[in-house]
Amino acid sequence: MRGVFETWFSENSLRLIECSRSIWEHPEPSGKEYFAVDTLRQLLCEYGFVVGEPPLAGLDTAFEAKWGDGSPHIGFLAEYDALPGLAQTTSPYPEPIEGQNYGHGCGHNLLGVASVAAAAALKTVMEREHIGGTVYLYGCPSEEIMTGKIVMTKAHVFDHLDVAISWHPGDKNRASEESYQAMLSVEYHFHGKASHASINPEEGRSALDAVELMDVGVNYLREHLPRGGQIHYVILDGGAKPNIVPDKASVWQFMRASTAQDVLKISHRLDEIAQGAALMTGTTFEKKILTGCNETRIIPKLVEIMDDTMRHEVSLPLWTENEKQFARELLENLGLNAQQEPLHHGILSLSGKTVPILGSSDLSDVSYVVPTCMLFSACYPIGTPNHTWAVTACAGNSIGTKGMLYAAEVMAATAYRLVSQPELLMEVKKSFSDVMGKTTYSPIC
Known part of the structure; x- marks a missing residue:
């Protein structure tokens, strides 16, 4: 198997790098990733997928591509949106690109192309070995x-889907046991009464006072948040x-916690605080929920399979001296100390348990509706903070x-084990059932 995938990636790497670089050069905001979608859809067409037209689920830049027929159904998830304020050249020091507002400071240009590559590589091997099943690539915006x-x-x-597979750029290689926090994103809009702040302030009711008191x-x-709870905020309008x-x-306001239940408790407290602020200032308010998510459900058997694949089926990248020197300079310009080997060359060990992370x-x-796994792959120097110019x-x-x-080959090889060994897929499904118990998916908002 290793030889089959190595050959495919050797033959296709230049095309994949070209697509990744092209998306990097055309960073787009969430929900407006039209260039990225066109690029990925064209690539999928080249690899023989039936590629659906956006929109999907009402999202203008979401789409589905598929190949094959019948079970099992394996889905790869692609992302491709960029971040504001992170336009940057490939220099190891801050060098914004003039006139460009967005940049791939989370590496989603890499993420989207790798997911397409994994789907295409898996398709090739399934065709060659006459393995039944359906391979999906989902373009996931925003x-x-x-x-x-x-x-x-x-x-x-x-x-x-029987399994969903994804990945994310990181500073170290590992199969993810991490459970992301549940989150709720809410705007509080206060309404008061305008007046001249000097001549007749007594007639006014300050909505800004309400925001500040909140x-x-x-x-x-x-101080009283549940363990793992966090709140972040920005003032959108102050007059x-x-x-x-x-x-x-x-x-x-962003509210985060280790579980959705704790997020909802925090949300209830914020609503009460908003009510108190409105009462103290003689104002009113309305609450607008923007989005929210549950915490991640980790499926131990699926993590084990991906970890084993990383260790025994796919060769780690080899870093050149030029790449290591670039990494050292980049870390120095971030004010960080570089390790002797600034680029990760190894695989972190599993802990055997779900690890809550921020x-x-x-x-x-x-992860609530289908067994889901992901890996992190070293795409920037050890210790580099995400969402920065350095990642771009x-x-x-x-x-x-x-x-x-590397991530693409790991995903393809992991999926191959599941489609070629039905007993493994059954173990994954049992692991999912054990984790979920009687819990069913319920959106947080």
């Missing part, structure tokens, strides 16, 4: 604003001019693309 896969899960897009209350709440008592003001992903909702730089150079190709 991960950075936590909507794509959540909307698609609510629309039952993934319900028919933020004070939220800050005092932090127009200092000499006008603001009749409108808004604050955007941050959230819309992949979590998928690596996502556009050979460090990122080597990690991309």
Whole structure:
């Protein structure tokens, strides 16, 4: 098997790198990833998939591609949105690209192409070995604003899959046991009464006062959050001019916790704080829920299979001295100390248990309806913080693309084991059933 996939990736790597670089050069905001979608759909057509037209599940830049027929149904999940303010060249120091507002500071140009590559490589081997089944590639937009896969899960897009497989660029190689936090994204819009702030302030009711009092209350709440709970906020609107008592003001709150139940408890407390702030200021407010996700469900058997595949079926990338020197310079320019080997060359060991981590992903909702696994692949130097110019730089150079190709081969090889060994797939399904118990999918919002 190793030889089959190595040959395929050797023959196709230049085309895959070209597509990844092209998407890197055309970064797009969430929900408007039209160039990326066209690029990935064209690539899938070249590899013989039946490629559906967007929209899917009401999302303009979501799509489905498929090949084959019957069971098992294996799905690969692609992302491709970029981040604002992270336009960057491939230099190891901050060098914004003038006139470009977005950049791939989360490496989604790599993520999308690797998922397509995994689907195409698996298809090739299944055809050659006459293995039955259906391979799907799902284009999943807007991960950075936590909507794509959540909307698609609510629309039952993934319900028919036997397994869903994804990955993410990182600084180390590992099969993921990490459970992302549940999250709720909410805007609070306060309404007061405008007046002249100097001549007749007594007639005014400041919506900005309500926002500030809410933020004070939220800050005092932090001590009493459930373990693993977090709250982040930005003020969206604080009024127009200092000499006008603001009749409108808004604050955007993110609530996170290890479980959806804890997030909902935090949300209830924030609603009460908003009510108190409105009462103290003589204002009113309305609440607008933007999005939210559950925590990730980890399926131990699936993690074990992916980890074993990483260790025994796929060769790790080899880093050149030029790439290592680039990594050292990049870390130095981030104010970080580089390790002797700044690029990871190994595989982290499994802990054998679910590991709660900080941050959230819309992949979590998928994990409630289908056994889901993912890996992290080293695409930037050890210790590099995500969502930075440094990740954008690596996502556009050979460090990122080597990690991309490694991740793609791991995903393809993991899926091959599942389609060629039905008993393994049955073990995965039993593991999923054991983890879920009587729990069924319920969107957090």
